[in-house]
Amino acid sequence: MPILDSIDRRLLSEFQRDLPLEPRPYAAMADRLGIGEAEVIARLARLSGQGVVSRVGPVFAANRAGCSTLAAMAVPPERLEEVACLINAYPQVNHNYERSHHFNLWFVVAAPRRDEVDAVLDDIRDRTGIEVLDLPLVADYHIDLGFDLQWN
Amino acid sequence: MTDSPLDPVDRRIVLATQAGLPLVERPYHAIAEAVGIPASEVMERLARMQRTGLIRRIGAVPDHYALGYAFNGMTVWDVADDDIAEAGARVAALPFVSHCYQRPRLLPDWPYCLFAMVHARDAGAAHALVAEIAAALGPLSRGHRVLFSTRILKKTGLRLAG
Incomplete structure (x- = not known):
């Protein structure tokens, strides 16, 4: 740092x-x-x-600029690289994290319309043969005041 | 906050600013020139997008990872449907929670409907934050998990396609 x-x-x-x-x-x-x-x-x-400032400018609420969802998949470890590459190639995918859980791949799919989001999820299901959890935002409770950085 | 559709000029402003404002004396004038409208209109439209909730805030966006906040924990909580609004309000009030959302419960695979993101510099600090959330929820939580990110496979931020 x-x-x-x-x-x-x-x-x-x-x-x-x-x-x-x-x-x-x-x-x-x-x-x-x-x-x-x-x-x-x-x-x-x-x-x-x-790199400590990613940018100076507006932070947009992702769910308002179109449609988006958080998707999760339980990918066998030996297929993780292959499936991650396949998912990352979609321009509609803007975040993709490996996480410590049975559902180990978590990514955000965003598009101007919901049917385009659905089409990407269906395509990923078809091409990988792995179920995709579709977890769109239902309610946003957070009042975004920025991030409370602690200096020590 | 009410949803308002993006008109074509708003859309051009989003496209011109989503990677950041230029670091020049008059950044809104630079955006105005790129978009082809007066600078006063850029500022008015940005103010309106803030009021309607499309823009959450305008300012310096720190990179948590570059600042040493390597432990990004997605905490997920099983809360009864009747308790979700109260639980969401309690968790959102914690200053260290960077996002707090309700998402669908997809039984039997996924019982967790309240999501809260925490960022910490080490695992111990992250677990302390999770304990604070658990204390704030008390009996409203019927179970929870913490999913740490072990790898960032893609991160491009919101990009509206041109």
Whole structure:
């Protein structure tokens, strides 16, 4: 993990939301931090380059920009690589994690319409011969305020 | 929050911003130029998308893994249908829970209908967070599992196809 000074940490902790919708948002951040606008931009560029900031911008609610579901499969360990490759090749799949459970493959399928999501799930079932659990979102309880980073 | 369909201009704004805003003095002006509308309209539309819930927040998005939060635990809870709203509210109120969703119960394979994501720097810290969720739920939980991610096989974030 890269070494982060106190300004870097504040950039990561305190600016996960409420980026001002005004012409010079980084200048507004700079005012709060007591540094210059150019330094805010340079630090964000460095943190992005180091990979600790994935991006600066809007976080979209995935389920509202179209249809999506969380899918799970119980894949025999010897077939995991093959099945993961097959799944990852679908452009509609945007996350795919191996997890520690009998259902060991968990991925998100997103598409503009539900029938396209269904078609991808059916196709994966047909091509692998493995059942796919379809777990679409029913309710979202979370109020997303960003992630509570702990510095120690 | 009400769902509102994306009109074609919103859609172009989503496409132009989903990989991040440019790190320049006037990022919304840069987006406006790419989309072909005035910067004031970009800011107004982003504000509206925030109000309607399409945008959760606008800001710096940290990468948990790069910051050492290597233990990504998907905690799943078996909660009775009648208790789900109360259980969801209790878990969502915990500051360390990054996502909290109800999903279908698919019996007999899958009894868990409440999903909550936790991120920790080591297994011990992750289990402590799971214990906090269990304490918040008390008897509302009839059973739970924690599914740690052992490998990221693909992660591209939300991408609206152009």
